[in-house]
Amino acid sequence: RAVSGRSPPPPAPTQGSPCGSASSKDSVEWEGRSLLKALVKKSALCGEQVHVLGCEVSEEEFREGFDSSINNRLVYHDLFRDPLSWSKPGKALPGGPLEALRALDKRTGSGPATIALDSLSWLLHHLPCPILCQTLHALSRQDSCPGDTLPGEQVRVLGLLHEELHGPGPLGALSSLAQTEVTLSGTMGQASAHILYRRPRQRPTLQTQWFSILPDFSLELQVEPLLESQPPSDLHTPSVDPTTHLTFNLHLSKKEREAKDSLTLPFQFSSEKQQALLRPGLGQATSHIFYEPDAYDDLDQEDPDDDLDV
Amino acid sequence: MFPELNNLLNTTPEGAEQGKLTLLCDAKTDGSFLVHHFLSFYLKANCKVCFVALVQSFSHYNMVGQKLGVSLTTARERGQLVVLEGLKSAVDIFFRPQEEPHPLQFLREANAGDLQPLYAFVRDALEPVDCGEAAWRCPVLLVDDLSVLLSLGVGPVAVLDFVHYCRATVCREWKGNVVALVHDSGDAEDEESDVLLNGLSHQSHLILRAEGLATGFCKDVHGQLRILWRRPLQPTTPRDRSLTYQYKIQDKSIFCCEPSSEPYSL
Numbered sequence: 001r002a003v004s005g006r007s008p009p010p011p012a013p014t015q016g017s018p019c020g021s022a023s024s025k026d027s028v029e030w031e032g033r034s035l036l037k038a039l040v041k042k043s044a045l046c047g048e049q050v051h052v053l054g055c056e057v058s059e060e061e062f063r064e065g066f067d068s069s070i071n072n073r074l075v076y077h078d079l080f081r082d083p084l085s086w087s088k089p090g091k092a093l094p095g096g097p098l099e100a101l102r103a104l105d106k107r108t109g110s111g112p113a114t115i116a117l118d119s120l121s122w123l124l125h126h127l128p129c130p131i132l133c134q135t136l137h138a139l140s141r142q143d144s145c146p147g148d149t150l151p152g153e154q155v156r157v158l159g160l161l162h163e164e165l166h167g168p169g170p171l172g173a174l175s176s177l178a179q180t181e182v183t184l185s186g187t188m189g190q191a192s193a194h195i196l197y198r199r200p201r202q203r204p205t206l207q208t209q210w211f212s213i214l215p216d217f218s219l220e221l222q223v224e225p226l227l228e229s230q231p232p233s234d235l236h237t238p239s240v241d242p243t244t245h246l247t248f249n250l251h252l253s254k255k256e257r258e259a260k261d262s263l264t265l266p267f268q269f270s271s272e273k274q275q276a277l278l279r280p281g282l283g284q285a286t287s288h289i290f291y292e293p294d295a296y297d298d299l300d301q302e303d304p305d306d307d308l309d310v
Numbered sequence: 311m312f313p314e315l316n317n318l319l320n321t322t323p324e325g326a327e328q329g330k331l332t333l334l335c336d337a338k339t340d341g342s343f344l345v346h347h348f349l350s351f352y353l354k355a356n357c358k359v360c361f362v363a364l365v366q367s368f369s370h371y372n373m374v375g376q377k378l379g380v381s382l383t384t385a386r387e388r389g390q391l392v393v394l395e396g397l398k399s400a401v402d403i404f405f406r407p408q409e410e411p412h413p414l415q416f417l418r419e420a421n422a423g424d425l426q427p428l429y430a431f432v433r434d435a436l437e438p439v440d441c442g443e444a445a446w447r448c449p450v451l452l453v454d455d456l457s458v459l460l461s462l463g464v465g466p467v468a469v470l471d472f473v474h475y476c477r478a479t480v481c482r483e484w485k486g487n488v489v490a491l492v493h494d495s496g497d498a499e500d501e502e503s504d505v506l507l508n509g510l511s512h513q514s515h516l517i518l519r520a521e522g523l524a525t526g527f528c529k530d531v532h533g534q535l536r537i538l539w540r541r542p543l544q545p546t547t548p549r550d551r552s553l554t555y556q557y558k559i560q561d562k563s564i565f566c567c568e569p570s571s572e573p574y575s576l
Contacts (some may be wrong), residue, residue, distance in 0.1 A: 028511040164508040
C-alpha cells in the first residue's frame with residue numbers, strides 16, 4: 001500500500017504516477033487519520049476519484065472539514081454503521097467486509113483513482129491476514145508492469161494502520177506490500193513522518209519530514225523544530241575542584257608516598273620477616289601462654305606440628 | 311459526581327458534550343471512582359443511562375451514588391436508569407431456557423463468540439421512544455468494566471466490535487455518550503489486554519487514566535490522573551492536549567493538584 005510515484009509528504013508532484021500503495025502507521029499519541037484525509041484531499045484536488053472504505057468513523061465525521069469540491073469526488077463506502085450485520089433491518093454492505101473490499105476494485109475502472117482504507121487495522125482484525133494481503137495486492141494492481149497499465153487505470157491505495165494493535169507478523173506482511181510506508185511520531189507537539197520508500201530495483205530510502213495539517217486538511221511541511229527544551233550547556237560555568245574543602249586528605253606528600261611504598265604488608269612474606277618471626281630477637285617481647293588443663297583434658301605432649309617442614 | 315473533576319474536564323451536567331466515547335483506564339490503582347463520578351454526573355444531567363455493571367452489586371453502586379448525591383434506586387424506578395447487574399444475571403443464565411436471548415449469552419457458549427446479545431440489550435434499553443412525556447436529554451452507556459469480558463473468555467476483537475456498535479448507535483445515531491472502564495494490566499505479555507486498551511484508545515475522544523504513583527503507595531496522594539483529549543475536531547488543536555494531576559479521594563470529594571517536585575503537603 002505505497003503510493004508510488006505520487007508523492008506522499010514531501011510532495012513533489014510527478015507526472016504519470018504509476019500504481020502502488022502506501023501505508024500510514026500511527027499510534028494513540030500521534031493519530032494518522034488527519035494525514036490520511038490530507039492525502040485524500042490532494043488526490044481529489046488532482047481530479048481523481050477517491051473511494052474511501054470507512055470502517056472506523058462515520059461518513060459525516062470523515063467528510064468533516066472537506067469542502068464540496070472534494071466531497072463531490074469522494075465516494076464513502078460505509079462499513080462503520082453495520083459491518084457485521086447485527087442491525088435489523090440490516091444496513092450492512094452486502095457480503096461483509098471482504099466483498100466490500102473486493103468491490104472497490106470493480107468501481108475504480110475508469111480514470112485514475114485513489115482508494116483509502118480506514119483502517120487496515122480493522123480489516124486485519126476481521127479478515128485473515130493472507131486473504132487481506134492477496135486482496136490488497138490485487139487492488140493495487142501490482143501484478144501488472146507499469147508499462148502495461150494505461151494512465152487512466154492507475155490506482156493508488158492508501159491504508160491507515162494502528163501500529164500497536166498488531167504483532168510483528170501481520171505488520172511485516174503488510175509492510176512488504178507497501179511501496180511507501182509512513183510512520184507517524186513527533187516531539188513537543190510537532191508531528192513528524194518517517195517515510196520509507198521502496199522503489200523497484202533500488203535501495204529503500206528513509207526520510208523524515210516534519211509537518212502539520214491545517215484546519216482544511218492541507219498539508220504544510222515544516223523544518224525540524226529546535227530542541228528548545230534542552231537546558232543550555234554549561235560552557236560558562238567554571239569547573240569546580242571537588243577535592244577542596246574536604247575533611248580528609250586525598251593527596252600524599254613525597255615523604256608519605258615513600259613511607260607507603262616501603263611498608264611491608266602483614267601477610268607479605270619476605271625472608272627477613274620469616275626469620276624475625278621464627279627467632280624472636282633480644283629485646284622483643286615474647287608471649288607466654290598460661291594453660292590450666294581441665295579434668296577431662298587429654299594432654300598429649302607430642303608436638304602436633306612436628307611433621308611440618310617450616 | 312465530583313465537581314473538581316468537572317472543573318478539570320471543563321464540563322457541567324447542563325453543558326455536557328454529546329456523541330463522545332470516553333475511555334476510563336486504570337493502572338496499578340483502582341479507577342472505579344471515575345465510574346461512580348460519571349454515573350452520578352449523567353444521572354444529574356437528566357440523561358437516560360444504561361449501566362452494564364459487571365463488577366459490583368447494584369447496592370454497592372447505590373451506596374456510593376448516594377454519597378455523590380444520586381439515588382440509583384429512584385432513577386431506576388422512574389425509568390431513567392437501566393442496570394444490567396452482571397453478578398446476578400450471570401447466574402440466571404444457567405436457569406432459564408436456552409431459546410430466550412440473554413445479554414450475557416456468551417457465558418453459555420463453548421467458545422465465546424461475539425457480544426451481539428449484549429449490544430441488543432443496550433440498544434433496546436436506550437432506544438429513544440416517542441412518548442408524550444418529557445424525553446431524557448441523551449442516552450448514555452456506562453460499562454464497568456470491559457476487562458472483565460476478557461477474563462470471561464471474550465476475545466479483544468469481539469469487545470472492540472461491541473464498543474464499535476455502541477459508538478455507531480449510541481454516539482453517532484442517537485447523539486449520546488459511551489463511557490467504559492478498562493484496566494491496564496501493565497503486563498507486557500498480556501497481548502489481549504494491550505490490544506483492547508490500544509484499540510479503544512484509538513476510538514476514544516477523551517481518555518482519563520488513573521495511575522498509581524511510580525514511587526508506590528502514599529497516604530496523602532492516591533494516584534495520578536492523566537487526561538488526554540483525542541480526536542480533536544480541528545487538526546490544529548495542539549496534539550499535546552493532555553493534563554496530569556495528582557489526586558486524593560476523600561469521602562465525597564476528590565482533591566486534585568498539579569504534580570510538583572516539592573515535598574508533598576495536603
